[in-house]
Amino acid sequence: MIYAVFAPLLFAIVIPFLSRMKHKIHTGWLILPIPLFVFIYFVSFVGSDFESQVSSYNWIPSLDISLSFHLDGLSLLFALLISGIGSLVVLYSIYYLDKKERLGHFYTYLYIFMTAMLGVVLSDNVFALYAFWEFTSLSSFLLIGYWHFKERSRYGAIKSLLITVSGGFSLLAGLISLTIITGTTSIREMVNQADVILESSFLPLVLAFLLLGAFTKSAQFPFHIWLPDAMEAPTPVSAYLHSATMVKAGIYLMARFSAIFGGEPSFFMLLSLFGIVTLVCGSYMAVRQTDLKAILAYSTISQLGMIMAMLGFGTDIAIFAAVFHILNHATFKGSLFMIAGIVDHETGTRDIRKLGGLMTFMPMSATLALFGTFSMAGVPLPFLNGFYSKEMFFDASLQLSGYAGTFVEIVAIVLPYLAVIGSIFTFVYSMYLFFGTFRGKYKEEQLPVKPHEAPFMMLLSPIILVTGVIVIGLFPSLFNNGLLTHAADAVFGDEVTKEISFWHGFIPPLYMSLTVVVLGTILVLTKTKWEKVYNILPGNFSFNQIYDWGVNQLEAASNRITFTYMNGSLRLYMVLLLASVTAITGTALFISDGINFEVTDVAPVTVHEVLIAIVMAIAAIATIFVTNRLAAILVVGVVGYGLAILFVLYSAPDLALTQLIVETVTVALFLLCFYHLPNLTKRTESIAQRGVNIVISIGFGALMLVMSISAYNSQFFETISDYFTENSYKLGGGDNIVNVILVDFRGLDTLFEVSVLFGAGLAIYTLIRFRKNKGAK
Template sequence: MFIAVLLPLLFACLVPLLSKWKNAIHTGWFVLLIPSAIFVYLVRFVGQDFSPIRNTYPWIPSLNIQLDFYLDGLSLLFGLLISGIGALVVFYSIYYLHKSEQLGHFYVYLLMFMAAMFGVVFSDNIFVLYTFWELTSLSSFLLIGYWNHRKGSRYGALKSMLITVFGGLSLLGAFVLLSVVADTTSIQAMLDQKEMILNSPLFGWIVAFLFLGAFTKSAQFPFHIWLPDAMEAPTPVSAYLHSATMVKAGIFLIARFSILLSQTEWYFFVVTGIGLITLCWGSFMAVRQTDLKGILAYSTISQLGMIMAMLGFGTKIALFAAIFHILNHATFKGSLFMVAGIVDHETGTRDIRKLGGLMTWMPITATLALFGTFSMAGVPLPILNGFYSKELFFDSAIHLDSFSGWIEALKMAAPYLAVLGSIFTFVYSMYLFFGTFRGKANVEELPKKPHEAPIGMLIPPIILVALVVIIGLFPNLFAESFLNHAASAVKGAEIEKHVKFWHGFKTPLYMSLAVVGLGTLLYLTRHKWTGIYRVFPGSLTFNRVYDWMVDRSEKYSSVITNSYMNGSIRRYVRLTLAAMTIGTFIFLFTTNGLSFTGTSTAEITLPELFIVAMMIFAAVATIFTNNRIAAILILGVVGYGLAILFVMYRAPDLALTQLIIETVTVALFLLVFMHLPELRKRTESVGTKLTNAIISIGFGAMITLVGISSFNSKWFDPISDYFLETSKELGGGKNVVNVILVDMRGLDTLFEIAVLGIAALAIFGLVKIRRNDKEAK
């Protein structure tokens, strides 16, 4: 599994070089090799009753963080979707994106995202999973904003980033609490300790934070608002991120932790409730849209809600149905996104109000759309895979476990909400197909005369639609080979489901017939009732709430920032020193860090007191002098006095270093003497002077106390003992300080020298620029 994560990242480094040849050969042909190879590697596990496979590689052992990768039925399903759909998307993008585009950027972002998704589904370590989780947000931000010259792309990218990263931070909180409670960072080890985690007082916070992470990523209500705006991305991105990968990451997270979370009734209430609301709201809002990808965006929200609800049901049939629909949704939704891209590519618009009658000019595309939309609608035909999982959804909704109290009300309402959401699913599916390909053609109003797409753009959706039909004809071929394994991994117990098209005249069939009947009626009368959208939701949308929150955040943050970022270096120094002083004192007192045992300190003699008094006098004198030369020389007294103290305490190396630094500093001040500003008395208020005095004295006291406390604190064995014992043996030198600098921390010293060298080059460049400017004048 590690190679599946590493290979896309390594190849992403080569893409900028390969993109230089894009005029001769499209960069996508090189990239296509990566997901194809990973898909072939993963396919060999299909049909096997293999035991879970684990690979472990050391990363941060001190924090108990290893690169643990885990392959079971659930991660295999997602791995196949990520690589298989990824290969088709790359193939599709070769014909969708012109060579004049920034192909290097596009494929680097795509490979980053692919690697991140593999990392999410294969990781067994929670912090490794979180790292890849956030990488999906970052790479999707780059993909959604790929056409950054468009305002909508920038807005959609930022929106998705803010919402999903908010969920990601919540997820990090859940993972930190889980690691504290379980004393492990392994997901499988946590699932084995579910009883202890369930009894923890932190369990409520764990569940809340984990749900926030999952719901934001999988666009559940009310966090769904980022997904429609993400449609500004190129269609290959939409087909990949929003049908098979990113939005399914939240689904994967809930599925992976369902063994732990499903032990409480709250799990059923929250996951099922949010899922059903998302199903109904997404399908209802999809009918309102006029953009093809907008319809598909809300349909994706609706379908994700349906899957989430089935995970909330928690029964064996529901979990199998959820897993089955994850596969089915990826096939028909991926093909429909590609169809929408083809329509846009060949007609110049995605506005369904301008489209219609395209079946005459684009018969192959129309046929693909027919299979995709009817499968998404759950039309009861044995060649459409969507019907099977939709009927299993109905069956699971009416066979829920018993619950007590008011949660029982949700159980009773679940079948009705399932039918309601499915009715609107049928309506927007018919609206999408017939509104685009049937009816009166408006060719004259289209930006481009429609024609069939090139074969290269048609091959990927043809393959996906072929899968729709194959799965519909042979569902048990897929159920027995890997779907049952995936469902078993979610349940934590063996699930063997045999899929049948005909179950007799039972309630699920009647529910399906009701969906088709009522859905057809609503579609045919759509123009008579869609006016309801002006009233509900009307102008009260979550998008307006989001925009208000972002606008207020920017406004108030600007006010706060401008209150202290006013260009005054004196204020910056004052605030920095005050914050350091207050923070350090609070930490010292709360951790009992203050220590004043004088047993191990050297005796203070009169000469030392004299030198310290001289240094204090010189330091105070610098405040009151108005002569620049006097200030420089008095400041030098402080430095040379410190060097004398080093000599008296038998630290010749430090004394020599201090003398050199002080001499160089004084010399530099004198060299630039003519350019130093004139010292003049500032007319400051008593309050300002008092504030400066308090900060100065407080900071000095803080440094003094930290130095004394650190010397007297014996919380750990001093590392100096190690250096004294090993400097001769490891470094071959008797001078411990030199051995530390050159051998023990040689790389640190090397980088310090490099920093000084870079600073010197920068100064040289600035001086040269100024000299050239003067000569030019």
């Protein structure tokens, strides 16, 4: 299973090299087999006899962190969506993205994201889940900002990163709390300890942390504002991230933990209430939009709210309907995003005010959009999968009971009415999207490009998705026992058996559906008469204004604080740094009784060491009074080389060699920038500044002396030197103990150090290139 998860990431390494052949063959054709193979691998598990699979690989055993992957019905459903729709998106992008685009960047980001999403839905270890979770935010940031030369793309990428990563920190706090409560990092074991979690006094805090993480990721009200701006990404990204994968990560999280919190009234109330408000808000605001992708963005928000509400209901029918709608939504919404991209690609605009009458020029696209929009609207037709899950949603909203508390009972009563209101506007924006684009008056003079039908291969991906809409609608039971029931079982925590059929008789959910169609049709036909209501509600108000104000205030405050100490004075930087270290460390040593001057068991001091120490002290003091820059460089070098000699005398040749190299490079660098060094003959410090210098210098020096002596005399644990001596060759296979420690015993520390050096080197290289390019201009 680990190969399926990491296959896209491993292949992403070679994508930049493959993209060099893009003038001969589109990069997408070379990498398309990877998600296809992953999809086929997961398809092999589909069936009525499916049993969950677990694969575990040690990562950081000392912290109980492992790459443990758990494939059950829920994770299987998401893995199929991630790999299946990922394959279709790659195929679609081959004809959407020109070879002149930075294809290596695009597909690398896309495959990193694919691995991150697979890791999220398959991870059983909560910390591995969090690591993959944040990788989805990072890779989506890169994909949304792919056209970085556009200001709106950069704005949308930064907004999505700030909101989703902030929620990610909240998720981390919730996962840590669950780990502390249960004593395990395994989600499966946490589910087995559900009673312990529900009885914990930290339950409200844990719920708040997890819900905040899920709401920000899945664009729930009021954190939904990042999703419309993320539409600045290329259409293949929108079709993938914002219909089938990333925005459903929060849905997945709540589904995964429903087995723990499903019976908790606060979980029902918060999830259902926020979900239904998101449904109503998203569908209401979608009708106001004029950009095709903006309409689809708000429609995605509303659909996610509906799924989130069903998970909050917590009943078996609601859970099954949520799982069913996750599949349905991926099919019709993915196809609609691709159709929107085709319309933009073939007409030069996504502004619905400039579109209309395109059915004559783009009959295939119009037909696909017809099935997609009518399925999204929940029109009661047997060949549209959206109706089935929408009717289940209505049915589930009418069956809410068993939760104690007056306010909770009020919420349960109001939910069906809000569900109908949200679905009415869903019907309105679906009809608005289709008829406003493909029917009505053709406005040739407003189109930048004369419209024509897209190539068949560009239509192939939406054709496959719309075929899924129809097949699921005609044969819903085809996916029931082999896939949906297993996913619902994993969410509900018990066996869920539901038959999917079109006709259930004249029952309240059918009346609710007919009400939606009738009232929705009336609103569509009278849209021009009532749409002025948007001037009142929401009017000029937008949560984007709150976000922009908050970001601007944060940046302004940060600038004010930063410029108070980042004024270009090296002296001020050193004063602040050394004073902080001296004050904090000194206080900690004093409070903790960590000062210990009892020196015992030290090596004998010879005359050689004394003479070298005296020379180093004289050289160090001389640096204060020397007025010649060349002399200053030399006396600093005397201190460094003297330290190297002391290392040699105390049998540390590796440290001595390192010190010699560093000191030689330092002296050489000082000489290279000789003319840029300050003029030491002019003293600009005031008497007060010199006094501060003296106090800090003495204080910091005294601190280093106290720390050195106290550290030598303090032993809180048994020394590990004997362990390294005995096991360096046995476990590490090396005679050089220091090398074995760096590479094997403390390999993670070395990795981070190398990463820091690599990052610093990359930054320096970037600055040099930037200066070089600037000079060339």
